[in-house]
Amino acid sequence: MARISESFGSLARVFANPSLRRLELAFLGSTMGHWTYVVGLSVYAFEQGGTTAVGVITVLRLLPAALASPFLATLADRYRRERVMMATDLVRAGLMVVATVVIATGGSAIVVYAVVVLTNLVGVAFRPAQAALLPGLARTPAELSAANVAASTLEAISTFAGPAIGGIVLAFWSVPAVFGVNAVWFCLSAALLVGLRAPAPATPDAEGGARPTFFADLREGLGSVVSDKNITTVTALYTAQALVAGAVNVFVVLVALELLDTGNSGVGYLSAALGVGGFVGGFVALVLATRGRLAGDFGIGVALFGLPFLVIGIVVSYPVALIGFGAVGLGNSIADIAALTLFQRIVPDHMLGRVLGVLEGLLLGAIGVGGLLAPLLIALIGAKATLIAAGVILPASTLLATRCFAEVDREGPAPARAALLRGVPLFAVLPEHVVEFLSKSSTIVTAAAGETIFREGDPGDRFYVIERGEVEILGRTFGPGEGFGEIALLRDVPRTAAVTAISDVSLVALERDVFVTAVTGHGPANATAEELVAERLGSFTPLLS
Numbered sequence: 001m002a003r004i005s006e007s008f009g010s011l012a013r014v015f016a017n018p019s020l021r022r023l024e025l026a027f028l029g030s031t032m033g034h035w036t037y038v039v040g041l042s043v044y045a046f047e048q049g050g051t052t053a054v055g056v057i058t059v060l061r062l063l064p065a066a067l068a069s070p071f072l073a074t075l076a077d078r079y080r081r082e083r084v085m086m087a088t089d090l091v092r093a094g095l096m097v098v099a100t101v102v103i104a105t106g107g108s109a110i111v112v113y114a115v116v117v118l119t120n121l122v123g124v125a126f127r128p129a130q131a132a133l134l135p136g137l138a139r140t141p142a143e144l145s146a147a148n149v150a151a152s153t154l155e156a157i158s159t160f161a162g163p164a165i166g167g168i169v170l171a172f173w174s175v176p177a178v179f180g181v182n183a184v185w186f187c188l189s190a191a192l193l194v195g196l197r198a199p200a201p202a203t204p205d206a207e208g209g210a211r212p213t214f215f216a217d218l219r220e221g222l223g224s225v226v227s228d229k230n231i232t233t234v235t236a237l238y239t240a241q242a243l244v245a246g247a248v249n250v251f252v253v254l255v256a257l258e259l260l261d262t263g264n265s266g267v268g269y270l271s272a273a274l275g276v277g278g279f280v281g282g283f284v285a286l287v288l289a290t291r292g293r294l295a296g297d298f299g300i301g302v303a304l305f306g307l308p309f310l311v312i313g314i315v316v317s318y319p320v321a322l323i324g325f326g327a328v329g330l331g332n333s334i335a336d337i338a339a340l341t342l343f344q345r346i347v348p349d350h351m352l353g354r355v356l357g358v359l360e361g362l363l364l365g366a367i368g369v370g371g372l373l374a375p376l377l378i379a380l381i382g383a384k385a386t387l388i389a390a391g392v393i394l395p396a397s398t399l400l401a402t403r404c405f406a407e408v409d410r411e412g413p414a415p416a417r418a419a420l421l422r423g424v425p426l427f428a429v430l431p432e433h434v435v436e437f438l439s440k441s442s443t444i445v446t447a448a449a450g451e452t453i454f455r456e457g458d459p460g461d462r463f464y465v466i467e468r469g470e471v472e473i474l475g476r477t478f479g480p481g482e483g484f485g486e487i488a489l490l491r492d493v494p495r496t497a498a499v500t501a502i503s504d505v506s507l508v509a510l511e512r513d514v515f516v517t518a519v520t521g522h523g524p525a526n527a528t529a530e531e532l533v534a535e536r537l538g539s540f541t542p543l544l545s
Helices: 002-016 018-036 038-073 081-104 109-123 126-137 141-172 175-193 214-227 229-245 248-259 264-289 294-314 318-346 349-381 383-400 402-411 415-422 432-441 486-491 512-520 523-544
Strands: 443-447 452-454 462-468 471-473 476-478 499-501 505-511
Touching (some): 018 081, 018 126, 018 141, 038 141, 038 175, 081 109, 081 175, 126 141, 126 318, 126 349, 126 432, 141 175, 229 318, 229 349, 229 402, 248 264, 248 318, 248 349, 248 383, 264 294, 294 383, 294 402, 349 383, 383 402, 415 432, 432 512, 462 486, 505 512
Antiparallel strands (some): 462 505, 471 476, 471 499
């Protein structure tokens, strides 16, 4: 009961947090914009070219977005994430206005389809930016999990509320009106983001001090997915789950109409069971998150998503199918929320947007492929065999990844770096989740012996903690575990002294926004910082005179 109470308390605190509340509502506006015009678009496409046109535009909405996601999501790591989200909202609103005018004036359907494709392409940058922004706004790990549950619930609401609103507008007005309403949703989302401030993403320097190029950032994001064993394993299993998820709608129809012969009502009831399970799964994921075993929870979700298909394929029964699809929805929500929270906690902040973009592209592609493969497999090996195969693959894959999940949960996010930061007096009094966020937001800077790290009078842009080596500041030596650079950041003045590397050094660097927000936003840490600044200014004054 204590865990349940804590979980629902975290969910309440999400909407009590003004920044999180605005971010969640902006996300709702964006997803409503994504779904509201689907009905109008389908009717328009059908009028232009029948069912073929409806199918083609459905593929065109999905495939280009899947391919573009890793590229566009890189923007979330190069610019302020709230601005990226606002820009995508405003561009999509403008595109919807164009579509409204073209349809209302009887313009070319090709132009409308091009606008729809562009709208979805631009939109893929929104979700990774939103998800990457959450860790900087959440005040505790539990609140981060609760924020993901809230976003998942709002997204589920928009998937049925959006088309429903679109259908009502279509019934009383017209197709252009549906597209016009869509533009309003995107404008509302953008309005909610005005004035929202969060720590900017860290931007590690490239060699020579220049900012990495767009394609260098993209390569780094793709490389992290491939080179980090833990990220690779979670991504691979999540993609496999998405592949099966792409076939779920086919399985619903298959079970209801072919295996159970329940008619269209059976399709409705099984779909409802799927939705109810997904809704309940969000709250189950929130309770599980209090255990602090996100990787294990993700594995549970994936296995629970797959196993019911095995049972349904063996035991052909309406009650079994209802319970089974409810369990599929339950497992899907647990896996989705645990995976997203896990990525937010183990991926360094400066590349989080890119990694989430790569992930979104893989998931979208896998869902599309799954939808295409399901009918082929049913034709080749039969309905029951296809269900059984889907029910075996995911639990078996989860078992193979069990050791990796245990390792991820045991290590947590960047343990060595977090321990280093925790040893700095400024950070020793900070809550665990804040130190964890600082660790994830930090970057590594190296300097050779004799190299000047910064000069007196330079603008203050970073706080540094020495990971390895020694530096000299006004004749004094600073070694591993010691920090410097806080005076310029906290007093908003130029650097008060030069810092030179005595030996080759490795430094953990925190950007100004991240450092100042963490330290000044916590009373004891702010007091410690003021004492340290006063002490250092006092001790350095004789040396400066």
